Amino acid sequence: MPQPAGTTTPRDVFERVLRALQDVQMDVYADLFAADATLELPFAPPGVPRRVEGGDAIRAFIRAGADRLRAAPPQFQFRSIVVHETVDPEVIVTEFEVHAVAAGEPYQFSNLQVMTVRKGEIVSLRDYWNPLDRPELAALANG
Numbered sequence: 001m002p003q004p005a006g007t008t009t010p011r012d013v014f015e016r017v018l019r020a021l022q023d024v025q026m027d028v029y030a031d032l033f034a035a036d037a038t039l040e041l042p043f044a045p046p047g048v049p050r051r052v053e054g055g056d057a058i059r060a061f062i063r064a065g066a067d068r069l070r071a072a073p074p075q076f077q078f079r080s081i082v083v084h085e086t087v088d089p090e091v092i093v094t095e096f097e098v099h100a101v102a103a104g105e106p107y108q109f110s111n112l113q114v115m116t117v118r119k120g121e122i123v124s125l126r127d128y129w130n131p132l133d134r135p136e137l138a139a140l141a142n143g
Helices: 010-022 026-031 055-069 135-140
Strands: 033-040 051-053 075-085 091-102 105-118 121-129
Touching: 010 026, 010 075, 010 091, 010 105, 010 121, 026 055, 033 055, 051 055
Parallel strands: 033 121
Antiparallel strands: 033 051, 075 091, 091 105, 105 121
């Protein structure tokens, strides 16, 4: 179903997410979440929450991860991006590869996300990335 003219689509919001992450603008990324949003990380390693509820809690989670990475901010590139529209006009499924350098070390991983966007804001993001074999991302963990 097409979106009305002037409406921010889930694809538009996803493109904003990628730009914010690529530019390491974590506050801009956090601003894309609604006040009542949920962020789910089903494959989170120990020390990383699997579910974060509420815009303020999501912002704090994003900011804490960014603070831990600040000493050597990562450089992100996103490749092989595929956006799947669904029968629900608020929901998209995205697939992409993350290629990055953190602390001088390159790494990459595949990612799949299910994003629900309402009124231009992310209300639900399920982020299926596998950090278990990414020790360089340990900075995201609490502690």
